[in-house]
Amino acid sequence: MTAAASPHGSPASGTAAARSTTFGPSALLTPANGITVLRLLATPVVIVLIMLWGASWTTFVLGGILALSDGIDGWLARRQGTTRSGAFLDPLADKVVVLGALFALVAKGIVWWLPVAIITVREVAMSIYRSVVGRKGVSIPARTTAKVKTLLQDVAIGLCLAPPLAGHQGVLSAAIWAATAMTVFTGGQYYLDGRRAGHGTGTPITGPGVGTADGASSAA
Numbered sequence: 001m002t003a004a005a006s007p008h009g010s011p012a013s014g015t016a017a018a019r020s021t022t023f024g025p026s027a028l029l030t031p032a033n034g035i036t037v038l039r040l041l042a043t044p045v046v047i048v049l050i051m052l053w054g055a056s057w058t059t060f061v062l063g064g065i066l067a068l069s070d071g072i073d074g075w076l077a078r079r080q081g082t083t084r085s086g087a088f089l090d091p092l093a094d095k096v097v098v099l100g101a102l103f104a105l106v107a108k109g110i111v112w113w114l115p116v117a118i119i120t121v122r123e124v125a126m127s128i129y130r131s132v133v134g135r136k137g138v139s140i141p142a143r144t145t146a147k148v149k150t151l152l153q154d155v156a157i158g159l160c161l162a163p164p165l166a167g168h169q170g171v172l173s174a175a176i177w178a179a180t181a182m183t184v185f186t187g188g189q190y191y192l193d194g195r196r197a198g199h200g201t202g203t204p205i206t207g208p209g210v211g212t213a214d215g216a217s218s219a220a
Helices: 002-020 031-053 057-080 084-107 113-135 144-161 169-199
Strands: none
Touching (some): 031 057, 031 084, 057 084, 084 113, 084 144, 113 169, 144 169
């Protein structure tokens, strides 16, 4: 009975594996990477529109499209196979979009510079930290809280671009500071994870919200 069932299960398993590895780890020209590059190219347009119009439905909609595209390219990557180029480009695009929009909001006088400076320092410092420990062979698994952090940043930016909330500084400040608090919190998590991995005995980091090493570069 067991021997007979085995052949029937193999084709299905092979088909599923083929679907999940349409592109190998070294692939460059993938649909997911294409969306990521388009997100990078569209970011300067959104920044210029923020500088020109501030909160407007045009900037709100375009900003929302950029935020949604992050989820789309991630979904495609999971279905078609993750790549090293995507692991580099996706977090880069996230940071360029978020920091570019926040800088424009500061320049336009919509948000205060301090929370934006804190977010910027955390993002740059964590990118450097992950690069340094990565060269030492230390892999820091992705955490669900990092995705929540990015979501809060996107929501805060979206609120700042929504015309009905223009001038409601209390609401906008609360949103920005909430995103800032989550950004700092996740930075601390990753720093501690890196220290544990670097000084441990090879035991993988586990716990609620900890992902696999393959996704470590996609959310920080």
